Amino acid sequence: MLQKIYDWLDTRLDITPMWRDIADHEVPEHVNPAHHFSAFVYCFGGLTFFVVVIQILSGMFLTMYYVPDIVHAYESVYYLQNEVTHGMIVRGMHHWGASLVIVMMFLHTLRVFFTGSYKKPRELNWVVGVLLFFVVLGLGFTGYLLPWDMKAYFATVVGLEIAESAPIIGGFASTLLAGGEIIGAQTLARFFAIHVFFLPGALLGLLGAHFYMIRKQGISGPL
Amino acid sequence: MQRGKGLKFVGDSRLVDRKKQNIPKDYSEYPGKTEAFWPNFLLREWMVGSVFLIGFLILTVAHPAPLERVADPMDSGYIPLPDWYFLFLYQLLKYEFAAGDYTVIGAVVIPGIAFGALLLAPWIDPGKERRPQKRPIGTSLMLLAVVSIIYLTWESVDEHDWEAAEQQGEIVEDIDVDESAEGYEIYQSQDSCIGCHGGDMLGGAAGPNIFESDYDTEQVIEIIEDGIGEMPGGQFEGSDEELETLAEFIANDGQENGNGGDDGNGNNDE
Numbered sequence: 001m002l003q004k005i006y007d008w009l010d011t012r013l014d015i016t017p018m019w020r021d022i023a024d025h026e027v028p029e030h031v032n033p034a035h036h037f038s039a040f041v042y043c044f045g046g047l048t049f050f051v052v053v054i055q056i057l058s059g060m061f062l063t064m065y066y067v068p069d070i071v072h073a074y075e076s077v078y079y080l081q082n083e084v085t086h087g088m089i090v091r092g093m094h095h096w097g098a099s100l101v102i103v104m105m106f107l108h109t110l111r112v113f114f115t116g117s118y119k120k121p122r123e124l125n126w127v128v129g130v131l132l133f134f135v136v137l138g139l140g141f142t143g144y145l146l147p148w149d150m151k152a153y154f155a156t157v158v159g160l161e162i163a164e165s166a167p168i169i170g171g172f173a174s175t176l177l178a179g180g181e182i183i184g185a186q187t188l189a190r191f192f193a194i195h196v197f198f199l200p201g202a203l204l205g206l207l208g209a210h211f212y213m214i215r216k217q218g219i220s221g222p223l
Numbered sequence: 224m225q226r227g228k229g230l231k232f233v234g235d236s237r238l239v240d241r242k243k244q245n246i247p248k249d250y251s252e253y254p255g256k257t258e259a260f261w262p263n264f265l266l267r268e269w270m271v272g273s274v275f276l277i278g279f280l281i282l283t284v285a286h287p288a289p290l291e292r293v294a295d296p297m298d299s300g301y302i303p304l305p306d307w308y309f310l311f312l313y314q315l316l317k318y319e320f321a322a323g324d325y326t327v328i329g330a331v332v333i334p335g336i337a338f339g340a341l342l343l344a345p346w347i348d349p350g351k352e353r354r355p356q357k358r359p360i361g362t363s364l365m366l367l368a369v370v371s372i373i374y375l376t377w378e379s380v381d382e383h384d385w386e387a388a389e390q391q392g393e394i395v396e397d398i399d400v401d402e403s404a405e406g407y408e409i410y411q412s413q414d415s416c417i418g419c420h421g422g423d424m425l426g427g428a429a430g431p432n433i434f435e436s437d438y439d440t441e442q443v444i445e446i447i448e449d450g451i452g453e454m455p456g457g458q459f460e461g462s463d464e465e466l467e468t469l470a471e472f473i474a475n476d477g478q479e480n481g482n483g484g485d486d487g488n489g490n491n492d493e
Contacts, residue, residue, distance in 0.1 A: 014238050027264045029255035034267065043271070050272055054279075074293040081290055092283030100279070102308045113344070113365055116353030123345035130342045137308070144306050150392045153294035154303035162316065165326045183296070223354055 021215045030222035041115075042219075044108035049207070051101045056200070058094040066146065068192035070185045073148035098140055105136060117220040125213040132206045135199055142195040148188060156191070157183055291392030301391055304383060311375035314382075337368060400424055404479040406472020409465050415458035424477065430454065434476050443470035 009015050029035050031042040065084060067076040080087040109129065112118055118126035145156040160183060164174040177194075179186025231240040258264050305313050312334060315321050321329025340347060348361045355362040400423070401407060410416055410424065419430030438446065444466060450456030459466055472479065 011233055011240075012236075012238070023261035023265070025260050026257040027260050028257050032256075032258055032264070034258070035256055046268065047275065050275070054276075070294075077290060081288070088287050089280070089283055092286070092288045093279070095288030096279065096283055096286070098306075099308065109341075110365070110369070114355045114362070116355070116358070118345050119349075119351065119353060120345070126345050127342060130338075133341075134338075140306060140308060147290060148294045149291035150294055150298070150301055151289075151291045151304065153296065154301050155305045158303045158313070159305065159309075162312075162326075162330045165330045167327060167331065220353075 025215075028219060028221075031219055041107075041111045044104050044111055048101060048104040048108050051097050051104055052203070052207070054093060055097045055101060058090050058097065059196070061090050062094055063196065068146070068189055070148060070188055073146065073188060077147045077149075098143060101136055102140065105133060109133065115220065115223060122213070122217055122220065125210060125217065128206050128209050128213070132203065132210065135203050135206060139195060139199050139203070142191040142199065145188065145191045146195065153183070156187070160187075290394070292394045302384070302388060304388060307376065307380075310379040311372045314375040314379035317379075317382075340364075400477035401479055404472055404477075406469045406479065407477075409461065409469045410472070412461070413459065413469075415460075419454070424473075433473055438474060440467070440471045440474045443473050 006015075031039050033040045033043065062080065065076055065080045065087065067073060077091070081091055082088070112126065112129065141159060145152045160174050160178055163177065164170045166173065175181075177187070177190060179190045232238060233240045304310075312330075315333060316326065316329040318329070319325075321333065344361070348358060350358060352358050411422070420433050421430070424433045446454070446456075447459050447466065447470065448456050459469075
């Protein structure tokens with residue numbers, strides 16, 4: 001039955017090459033923890049992606065309740081945290097997941113660096129990876145403001161002051177992010193848009209490029 | 224791409240009508256025990272992933288995400304703190320060589336050089352050698368960066384006054400005590416209560432806010448009679464009826480029966 005469905009799709013979409021790239025390939029011995037336990041360092045990238053998926057899913061559910069304006073933002077988060085069924089767990093997953101992404105990504109970066117996996121021909125994938133690092137830090141920074149509590153507000157004030165201290169583009173960058181002179185309604189709306197649309201869009205595009213290049217170039221060989 | 228005579232397409236599409244065999248690529252360049260990703264390796268990955276997910280869920284249930292009081296831009300005394308993964312950058316800006324007139328150094332120059340070097344690593348270190356011990360400069364620079372990040376984060380956590388931080392962000396419950404209630408009058412006549420919990424019932428130096436914990440009427444009576452923690456029992460002066468009225472008033476978050484207690488403390492309706 002499954003084979004028939006597969007053949008039917010394959011005739012029309014030629015999915016065999018795609019299937020092969022996604023699933024039907026072999027895992028070399030030196031990255032398989034079942035053969036060499038120390039190969040668990042090769043799992044950090046996959047775990048980063050796993051937590052990113054958790055972030056996307058939990059974030060989608062959070063937007064069902066979250067209201068991005070300064071009058072209701074805090075109330076909606078409070079309601080989500082204290083009243084909504086399992087709201088505490090979903091918000092908790094998004095909160096702790098944010099930290100976990102950073103940790104996993106940091107470990108993944110160190111693994112790639114110390115195994116020299118960024119060298120020819122994988123330079124471009126390294127660059128895409130570092131860009132992903134920046135995007136995730138940006139997601140962390142913009143997401144921190146959204147609950148609109150004291151911690152969120154004043155961390156953002158400091159963050160934007162730091163951005164403003166940059167020469168030439170500092171003032172422009174700060175105004176672009178804050179949406180004006182004061183950190184208020186405009187800032188929250190912009191941070192929400194950046195956190196929910198701009199950066200996730202960039203994240204998905206870069207992730208696609210990251211994975212495409214892994215399949216195209218293969219995993220770097222044993223040291 | 225294959226072109227020319229003899230090629231058959233699926234309908235009028237560009238898809239070639241031929242049977243392809245679903246054979247994985249040869250991994251002969253990695254001698255040893257290779258394993259099929261699908262389904263053997265993936266199944267194991269899923270098992271590890273499930274264990275990871277369970278641990279993660281336990282963390283989220285054991286430690287709910289924090290939420291402070293609503294943002295008050297006028298509160299200039301608040302000591303700000305970014306999320307922990309920005310602490311190393313935040314700490315850097317506290318050192319003399321990177322603060323004040325030199326903020327640019329701490330905010331732009333040092334992070335710019337560090338992240339710029341990270342981005343351009345493949346061209347800064349273009350050699351063929353991959354082993355970390357065979358490229359000592361790159362390895363030691365990276366180790367230096369990691370140690371600096373850990374040190375700066377540590378320093379920042381160490382310098383921060385966590386108790387003050389917790390207090391300054393605490394959610395202050397806005398409780399509107401009904402001063403016309405019978406229970407309020409009874410409370411005001413009890414010097415032993417006011418002594419520790421204050422005339423406004425919101426706590427003082429010796430006792431906590433009376434409404435801080437969610438007790439029901441019976442529990443409140445029990446606490447008044449038998450005491451709890453440092454609070455001694457048996458100090459109430461008055462009849463049992465008065466005691467019950469007071470306990471009900473307290474269990475109801477400072478409202479006469481039925482009008483308060485929005486936090487579901489159970490025994491509101493006698």
